[in-house]
């Protein structure tokens with residue numbers, strides 16, 4: 001069930017207990033079948049756990065959609081050095097608000113997912129890296145972790161299995177880039193959260209120089225139900241390439257914004273008009289960003305037949321990302337919103353790579369100039385050329401994330417840019 | 431600042447279909463009174479406590495804070511990883527991170543002062559100078575912006591009578607613009623100190639500001655009585 005609204009077309013697997021305060025407590029969680037999946041996992045071999053997750057086809061919910069079982073299998077089998085599991089709870093992609101809900105409503109589901117993950121990859125210690133702004137959610141998680149320690153689910157000899165798994169709640173200090181996996185590792189180590197050059201990949205050299213796997217909160221929350229019910233069970237929902245269910249964060253111009261858990265492949269149009277209650281005032285749809293602010297904008301027409309699976313959104317010309325569906329109606333000033341997104345990336349660029357550091361702020365300045373009515377049509381070509389040079393030339397993909405909304409909006413909403421430029425010309429500003 | 435005597439219309443606890451109290455939504459009852467010494471070491475790097483009144487001269491670290499700092503040191507394979515938790519702890523006590531604080535932390539952890547400065551200035555949550563007793567952070571990123579975030583920001587500036595980022599004349603408010611707070615489904619999302627205010631519209635802004643003023647007055651009155 002979604003929060004704060006639900007819909008009967010939802011398939012509540014991980015969101016079943018959102019809005020149920022009793023599910024937070026250890027007793028309440030156990031009464032809801034909690035920690036049975038962990039018990040089952042500990043009875044089979046780590047390899048078998050990975051096999052189940054591989055069979056399920058679960059893909060990472062942090063944005064990239066990398067198959068989780070495959071990622072886990074990259075961890076070295078040699079246990080002479082410590083291994084780590086990091087849970088990425090830095091949720092800061094504009095439009096995304098699912099991990100905070102999961103942490104504050106079902107903290108034990110996350111803990112259970114972390115423990116199963118740690119067992120599967122042979123990690124001795126799990127760090128849950130929460131973004132610093134999550135004071136409330138972090139306190140809920142902290143209390144749940146303490147309870148799970150005293151009940152013997154975390155710590156020495158987990159559930160009598162002979163395995164020792166520690167878990168620490170770590171709190172960041174505000175920086176979007178710490179959500180990037182290697183930036184998060186640097187931040188955890190007490191450094192600036194600057195992404196690292198890959199290779200080496202985290203499975204070889206990760207946090208504290210040791211083999212590390214990093215997973216998003218939602219990914220780890222999906223693991224206990226999969227382990228409990230099997231990989232095939234999870235595949236009854238979704239598509240061949242995008243199995244299972246996903247939380248869709250719907251925000252912007254809809255009557256019922258919120259999180260909804262739906263099978264992957266769900267039609268975007270239906271999500272907006274049926275599940276999320278349509279657009280206020282019956283205004284018409286102008287555009288949708290389907291996966292958080294880092295992905296290309298879709299025009300209303302492109303939304304018509306768009307199917308919300310990893311491959312479906314790609315076909316429609318964008319990316320599913322973390323399924324953060326930002327809905328914009330006809331009243332939206334596209335240029336202003338794109339400028340606001342560019343300003344975000346300029347603020348959050350860590351500054352290591354020149355195309356990103358310079359590019360993000362130039363793009364923002366040019367967009368501001370256009371908005372102020374001092375732009376020229378040449379500026380639009382400059383924006384395209386500039387953002388072209390920001391793709392694939394940097395350490396991480398934050399740089400590419402600016403290019404996506406800028407280029408797609410100039411292509412799809414050129415009229416609006418041109419109108420803004422002309423308006424300035426008419427007023428004699430340029 | 432845990433209990434708000436009113437719910438705004440769009441409060442995440444009473445929108446939608448859930449008939450929950452604010453305490454239930456926030457998990458206040460479940461969390462309970464968290465020990466100032468940090469509780470179990472596994473959660474010592476998280477925030478057990480948010481102090482209403484900061485003391486810029488508080489020492490680093492004494493009593494329960496020392497206990498918490500020492501627990502933090504046990505949670506990582508090396509000492510440097512305690513840097514960000516230690517800075518968080520210092521800000522919780524002092525309200526901001528001054529260059530002097532950075533140097534003290536560098537000393538405590540055994541890092542060079544220059545390095546600690548480069549790390550502290552990387553993170554946006556560290557206030558580099560004093561802020562008002564209530565730090566109001568208004569999200570103006572895309573989802574909130576589509577629903578009026580910029581107007582809410584302006585309203586806070588107007589009702590607290592302050593410039594962006596400056597402390598108001600009465601010394602209790604600082605309003606800043608924030609990036610996405612991961613509450614996009616509850617626009618506009620505003621963080622005041624450790625607490626989220628969700629679905630804030632311009633109509634609620636005066637109510638929120640008055641409420642903060644009233645709890646400030648209450649707390650300063652009780653301080654006078656004690657003093």
Ligand SMILES: Cc1cc2nc3c(=O)[nH]c(=O)nc-3n(C[C@H](O)[C@H](O)[C@H](O)COP(=O)(O)O)c2cc1C
Nearest residue numbers: 060061062088090091092179180181215216219398
């Ligand atoms: C700039 C940037 C920011 C990111 N922010 C987040 C984030 O806030 N949360 C998250 O889970 N993943 C984020 N990611 C993705 C992570 O790098 C990583 O792919 C993910 O945590 C892996 O987990 P998964 O396989 O479970 O999806 C970000 C990536 C980039 C490039």
Ligand code: SF4
Nearest residue numbers: 350352353356394396
């Ligand atoms: S692309 Fe940008 S954010 Fe990423 S490492 Fe380079 S400068 Fe930093």
Ligand code: FES
Nearest residue numbers: 569574610611614
């Ligand atoms: S856009 Fe405002 S909280 Fe995400």
